[in-house]
Amino acid sequence: MNEHLSGNPVLLSAITVSGNPEAEENGPLRLNGIDLKLEAGEWLNLVGVNGSGKTTLARLLAGLTMEGIRGTIERGFAGNGPSPYVMQHPDAQLFGENPREEVNFALEWRGIPADEIPGKSDSVLSWTGLMPIADLPWEQLSGGQRQLAAVAASAAAEAPLLVFDEATSMLDEVSRASVKQIAEQLCQAGTAVVWVTQRLHELEPLQRVVAMAEGQIVYDGPGRRFLLGDGRAETGQTPCELCGLRLPYLAALALEMNRLGKLVPGAPLPVTPAEWREALMWP
Numbered sequence: 420m421n422e423h424l425s426g427n428p429v430l431l432s433a434i435t436v437s438g439n440p441e442a443e444e445n446g447p448l449r450l451n452g453i454d455l456k457l458e459a460g461e462w463l464n465l466v467g468v469n470g471s472g473k474t475t476l477a478r479l480l481a482g483l484t485m486e487g488i489r490g491t492i493e494r495g496f497a498g499n500g501p502s503p504y505v506m507q508h509p510d511a512q513l514f515g516e517n518p519r520e521e522v523n524f525a526l527e528w529r530g531i532p533a534d535e536i537p538g539k540s541d542s543v544l545s546w547t548g549l550m551p552i553a554d555l556p557w558e559q560l561s562g563g564q565r566q567l568a569a570v571a572a573s574a575a576a577e578a579p580l581l582v583f584d585e586a587t588s589m590l591d592e593v594s595r596a597s598v599k600q601i602a603e604q605l606c607q608a609g610t611a612v613v614w615v616t617q618r619l620h621e622l623e624p625l626q627r628v629v630a631m632a633e634g635q636i637v638y639d640g641p642g643r644r645f646l647l648g649d650g651r652a653e654t655g656q657t658p659c660e661l662c663g664l665r666l667p668y669l670a671a672l673a674l675e676m677n678r679l680g681k682l683v684p685g686a687p688l689p690v691t692p693a694e695w696r697e698a699l700m701w702p
């Protein structure tokens with residue numbers, strides 16, 4: 420069993436985070452009454468409209484401090500130090516001059532002995548596909564390649580928890596797929612992943628989704644129920660729509676086809692392209 424899969428969960432209890440403490444009026448709470456449990460090795464999708472509190476919650480889960488926090492945070496399997504946090508814009512978090520230096524820094528930070536760093540660094544650079552560009556300066560690399568380097572450095576940390584905050588939103592399809600694939604491989608190997616995303620069509624039906632609205636968690640459950648609800652009434656809204664988010668095309672189509680009686684009665688409504696292929700084979 421992977422070593423990360425043991426240990427207590429990360430637990431947030433009755434967390435509030437106040438607005439700007441510098442301002443005369445603190446403004447609305449950034450987080451309000453958050454209770455959340457994250458198990459070792461779990462994949463958690465964090466969704467919500469702009470300003471709903473996703474980044475604030477993601478930063479807390481990563482163990483990053485901020486002013487105005489109340490409540491209890493137990494970091495369990497994630498340990499006491501901060502977890503690697505991959506942001507939307509890679510340039511904000513790159514320290515080295517090129518991908519190899521970036522990965523080397525991460526290994527040094529982990530306390531890997533100096534003589535072991537070149538070998539481990541080569542292995543991370545190969546695994547993430549960065550070897551051919553490992554020594555090129557950032558200005559010669561695309562945004563996607565820089566983001567991949569940030570992800571590689573996070574992977575090199577071999578942390579029990581990684582947080583990706585809309586890490587693929589600026590990337591083209593190829594770079595996006597590379598970053599997601601690395602995150603998925605790390606999760607399969609036992610790393611817990613918090614995946615903040617606006618790309619609802621990528622949600623897996625069985626994966627956990629936590630949805631935020633106005634600083635509160637308004638949904639915590641599987642992706643299919645988030646998108647489609649529990650056999651929603653004809654005029655009702657699904658949890659996704661109740662958060663102010665637009666249903667992805669395939670989910671909206673499933674609801675409409677179901678309403679028209681065109682799908683297998685009683686079977687789970689299709690969400691993914693693979694599920695749609697099955698659903699369309701009937702009758």
Ligand SMILES: Nc1ncnc2c1ncn2[C@@H]1O[C@H](COP(=O)(O)OP(=O)(O)OP(=O)(O)O)[C@@H](O)[C@H]1O
Pocket residue numbers: 437438439440448449467468469470471472473474475476
């Ligand atoms: N440093 C800060 N000080 C005070 N208020 C903040 C700060 N950062 C964010 N906020 C406020 O907290 C609320 C939640 O912001 P947060 O960035 O967590 O939301 P989000 O869901 O990640 O938004 P987005 O999708 O736009 O990134 C917003 O109302 C925002 O204006």
